[in-house]
Amino acid sequence: MNYFELFNIPVSFDVDMSVLPKTYQQLQRLTHPDKFASGSEQDKLVAIQKNSQVNDAYSVLKSPLSRAEYLLSLRGIDLQHEQKTINNSAFLMQQMEWREELAEITEQADPLSALESLEHEINQTIKADLIKLQNLLESNQVDAEKNAADIIRELKFLYKMLSEIELKEDLLSDF
């Protein structure tokens, strides 16, 4: 049973986020070890295993990046253990610019609002990438999967960048 089947939804990048949490709750009620508290050790063990799967499936399905990565893995492309690097030079240049901006942001007159605008810019890029990703994953064109994999690699950089911005924000707004 793959994660989509477990959640009783079609194998697709497009997931109805209003239904997913409800299904999750329903699966929790069926599989949580507490529901087997008076059962035998074996019942509890089976519940722990199934429930772990439910938790993992939910965390994979609810985030678009991990969902896309999982979809590709179902199609035989494993991005988890790869060593491949990005060779899109335009993207790499942009990355470097952003990183420099972040490193020097404390020297700005208003570092917090500078951070905010950087965050906004990256969020916009992520949004655009996710739309591209959706189109690629739903298309039948040649190389769609290869191109989707490239976008996923870029998105990983972007999300990492976002968490670094958050860390910086924490440092700057400490009270």
Next chain:
Amino acid sequence: MALLQISEPGQSAAPHQRKLAVGIDLGTTNSLVASVRSGEALTLADSQGRHLLPSVVRYLADSVVIGQEAKQQASSDPTNTIVSVKRFLGRSVQDIEAAYPNLPYQFTNSLSPVMTVASGNVNPVQVSAQILKELKKRAQQTLGDELQGAVVTVPAYFDDAQRQGTKDAAALAGLKVLRLLNEPTAAAVAYGLDSGQEGIIAVYDLGGGTFDISILRLSKGVFEVLATGGDSALGGDDFDALLVEFIRQKSELIGTLSKSLHRVLLDKAKEAKEALSEQRSYNVDFEDDTGKHHSVTVSLEHFETLIEPLVKNTLRACRRALKDAQLQKSQVIEVVMVGGSTRVPLVCKQVGDFFERTPLTSIDPDRVVAIGAAIQADILVGNKPDSDMLLLDVLPLSLGIETMGGLTEKVIQRNTTIPVSKAQEFTTFKDGQTAMMVHVVQGERELVKDCRSLAKFTLHGIPPMAAGAAHIRVTFQVDADGLLNVSAMEKSTGVQAQIQVKPSYGLEDSEIADMLKASMDNAQGDMQARMLKEQQVEAARVQENLQGALDADGEALLQPSEIQAIEAGITKLSELAKGTDKDAIKAAIEQVDKLSETFAQKRMDQSIKSAFSGQSVDRI
């Protein structure tokens, strides 16, 4: 045709009889036990009407005193009176002495905290077990029957070693642990927030020695912890320590305080702290070791200036937890206050200011956790089969392994909902290598030395191959109690590698068994009887559940031959369970488990399938 089961008189419970289960708050300063009686969860008092049991254990040469009576002797007999032992669970002596430099205890070595007391040596698990035993005794006397199980609470921020220590202590006290429950979750349950309310709630828990902040989402009886944070070494005791230092400076006492004077000042500091919840200043009077009298006035302003940095630290953790949950302050609909230290007015005010709403304080902050735990225990033991309450907790600290150069590689991220299972692959780096060491750590920092060392595993029995050819899959399984289990397998050959667990600070299974033996007054006999009874109870459980499952789903999910095999196993088990050979019963249970494993999995999948098909019918 199903046969009627006829039990021997007195051996089977009447169908409507309630099973006794309790909730236990094993606190740093005080501990409590609560139970649901006539539909209401109440804390249980001792024979003198006292609900709080001070978490203090005094060891005399041939007896043990627990609670209030022990607490009263803490100043006069500091080395034999163990106070706030919870701070030592799952910790090394080095950690403990760094955090609490003025402890009066004599640690026997520099690694695990074994203390020398009048009756010999004791460790934190044994001291905690004494407190649990006392509560168990109180519950059995009040409720008039044997306990079927207990929910024991732990701070959400407790790591694996601290949780394991708590569970070991319960085992040592002869309690069946239904679940280790996070204190904030228990508090949310106690407020009955499940009834109708939906939304985000924050639980701010400042106890004697620990601080937790948890962000929960409530929806239709499901309490889902979204994020948790805090500090397992920050609490009201730190307020006291700051006050002691303040008093010491004001009274110009130079150098290290004697153990007994330190204890006297600690008691005075606690009095001052409590008084300052209601008045603007407090006078501390005491005599030093030379008999000289001192009088120090502590004003509310002094006190608040002293503790403000600590309160700010807690708010920083609140902000971080909200961030982890990806929520704004304004989305929080309720703030629940837990722990005696939330009685300090500055704490309540600052928390209220931070969340911009008045915190909930209607349930006694000392009792709220035990009450919530009792409600959960009542459900888990099976007294409320129709309850739809479900508590989903998270892993408080990331789990990782040591990689080259002393770096940590995270295997499971913090705030992941538990139970959770993650696998990691390793390979050999030498030709013919047959063993490999894995160092498991818990924490957020990049360097292994900055994280908490949980255990070192040695994988033996890897088939000899060329370097890099063996693929060892190590699975980290965290259960609903937040406890880690590790298993390993070489993929190409399917060889199961054996794992030797060497807990870094906790106790090994054999040590627990030894302590259990030592704790039995009549040694061997009792121990054997208890272990036999445990196996018989489990055997009965297996028989009953499995027969029920076979009757319900056997024909639909299994071949006739499979049903026959399982039934034969059950028959054999029930024969053996009548005897007294506990090892044979255990082996028969394992045999039946093996026979029915696939069946159990199929039933689980079946229940999911039928739930979904029911739903699609509803939709039409």
